[in-house]
Amino acid sequence: MLQLDRLSKHFGGVRAVDEVSLTVERGQIFGLIGPNGSGKSTTVNLVCGLFPVTSGRVLFDGEDITELPTHRRLAGGIARTFQNIRLFENLTVWQNLWVAQNGAEDRQQGFLKRWYSGNRQGRAEIEELLEFSRLHDKRDLLAGNLAFGEQRRLEMARALAAKPSFLLLDEPAAGMSQEELKQLSERIRALRERGATVLLVEHVMDLVMDITDRIAVLNFGRKIAEGTPEEIQANEDVRKAYLGGAAEQEEAASA
Amino acid sequence: MDYFFFIDLVQGFADGVLFGTTYALIGIGFTLIFGVMHKLNLAYGAASIGGAYVSLIAFLGLGWPPIPTFAISAVGAGVIGYVVYFCCFKFTPVRHPLAALMASVGMLLFIDEVIVHESDGMPQPYPSVMDHAEITLGEIWIRGDLIFVFLMSVVSMGVLLWLLYRTRLGVATRAVSQEATAARLCGINPDRINASTFVITGVLGGVAGAMIGAAVGVLSPLLAVPVTVKGLIVAVIGGLGSIPGAIIAGLMVGAAENIFLVMRGITERDIYVMLLLFVFLVLRPGGLFRSASSQH
Structure with a gap:
């Protein structure tokens, strides 16, 4: 349904998103995770057309929407929330x-x-x-x-x-209590039952592992892994990049 | 203070408040465009007077009665509003607000020149209604044509507020002014909203231009710049982006102008209006009402 084809976005010398390719199938809840600054939000902004891509293509239902202005993408069925x-x-x-x-x-x-x-x-x-x-x-x-x-x-x-037929959720769980998280995952599941496809960008691992069908992991703008939640949890690169990053964060938070 | 001077003051205050509604309309125009686009359209006052001049074709050329003439002024200024948008704002880059500002200054001078040339620099008569009626309250008498100006302006403001608060176009316009990015993601084309804002404020300005002509009885080719200045003063005192602020500031400036006129005479009047602006810029730079747009 949504296909990113070697999508890149450079800000000056910084490769915020670097040749990311992924495919979200209709009806999936697709998780996009990665440490802070790994390019998740930039990817979402590119899908919405909030700024121009450096190279690569965004395909939606097989159509190239890379150059489509933001307000026309909604008519095509893409909606989002903000972090x-x-x-x-x-x-x-x-x-x-x-x-x-x-x-x-x-x-x-x-x-x-x-x-x-x-x-x-x-x-x-x-x-x-x-x-x-x-x-x-x-x-x-x-x-x-x-x-x-x-x-x-x-x-x-x-x-x-x-x-919308396709919904981008940019860190919907940020700042939520345990109780609210439970309600959120119920609502996201309910969305799928209504026939929506969801791209979930999230920090809260429990939520992502709990409800997604498939996960892609970004680190420094590159996709380092993709697979089912079980595969991702078992993946050694992801552990290093993501959990290492999370451990650093915890240190930073407790410091 | 002797009695007659006091009566003059009250008389001036009443006339000023009634005429001030036209300033309020111009101020609303400046403030609304700023609220939606976060840019100043300095050609707005000139476009309003331009609308009144367009309607002179109907009045002097075709001999139309006053009310249809006013309507032509509104339509004419609406069209000029769109032209201003197309020439000065539509294609200027978003990240360079100065480009649009300078383009609109150019447009102000252009419209002003066209008016001066087409009218040969001579004042032209402008129609009014109810100009023989008057209401007498003791020593104060209120001109019928000023009451008409007041009513027309208030009705226009009412229609504008209805548009902004009760229709989806208006709600979408307010959405764009609050969160342009989110509005785009809600499928709202900002270009459309901007264009419609220029047309709607243009129509409002056309009414204001016509009412200024109706209140004074003549259209002077030298009106464009003073009206621009008054409109900007009103918008700034009211708080850029705030419509209620512009309404109240319009009435204030109208009243203050006439009171200064009575106290200090015509030659010094505008000095004190400028001082009023100065006082506001120093003591309350956000304007009467801190607007949504000045908060971030």
Whole structure:
């Protein structure tokens, strides 16, 4: 479904992403992991088209979308969340979803439907999303006034509002409690049952090992391993790169 | 302070608040474009006056009555707004805000020159409505045409607020101004939103231009620069990016202008308005309302 073909991004002399190739199949939950600064977020930004690639291609459903502007990628079915939450803080919860809907139906029904009101079915879908993210009693609050966990849930709901076939989750578990983590993995599983394909970029290993079908590991911008969670856990290079990095982090955190 | 001077002051204050709504409209235009694009469009005031001049073709050339003439001004300024966007903003690189700023200064001078040449540098009569009516409150009397100007401006602001807060286009516009990156990922084309912002603020400016003409009774070819300056003062005092700020600052500047006029005379009036801006820049540089855009 999503295919990266020898994708590279250099910032000056730094090879943030270096000839990464990987393929995400339809219906998969695909994990992308690696130590800090290994190029995970850059890869996600390239898939979204937030900055131009240095070389290589991004293919989506067999189509080359490397040059497609960001706002057109949503129509193609790609949505994402951000590591550092980016909501429309001065809009209400409901408006955040409403503005993100921008659905294919509205496009066909023309200017007024799209820009004035949206359609009735869309409103029903917003209700359903509010229910799914357990935000239905917060609909008229400003997004900026929500608690942290609620903001994360709203951001995911906003990504879902356009009914994407492919969802990029950029560190959705950052800063979450154990309880919230459990709910998160349930919601991600529920997403797959709805037919979405998920690319999960994550630091929290338990979560990744628990719910992904396949994992790719980045280190210094290069892909060093790919396989099932069991294979990755057994892989010696990954242990060295990733767990070594994690140990350093723990030291840094305790220092 | 003697009694008649006091009456003059109150009279000036009332007239100023009514006329100040046109300043508020211009200020809203500056502030809205800044809020959405984080760039100043210095050609905005000139485009507004340009709209009023376009409507002169309908008024003087075709003999249209006042209200349709005002409508032409709004449409004309909306079109000019899009032209300004296309020429000065659409293709200038995002990372170089100065490029767009300088382009819009060029556009300001260009529109100003066109107006001066087309009008031969002479003031032209501009229609107004209800100009024979008046309301008398004791010693104060309020001109009917100023009441009309006030009502038109307030209705335009109401329509704008409705657009921004109740329609999806408006909500999308606010989304772009708050988080442009996330908005792109929500499938919103920022180019479209920017263009529509220029057209909508252009229409608003056209109403303001027409109302300035209606209140004064003539259109002067020298209006473009003073209107630009007043609009910028209003936008800065209100807090760049804040619409309620622009509304209140517009009324304030209108009132202050007339009070200074009564107290110090026409030649010194603008000095004190500039001083007011200076006071704000020193004591409250974020403006009356700290805007969303100045917080980061």
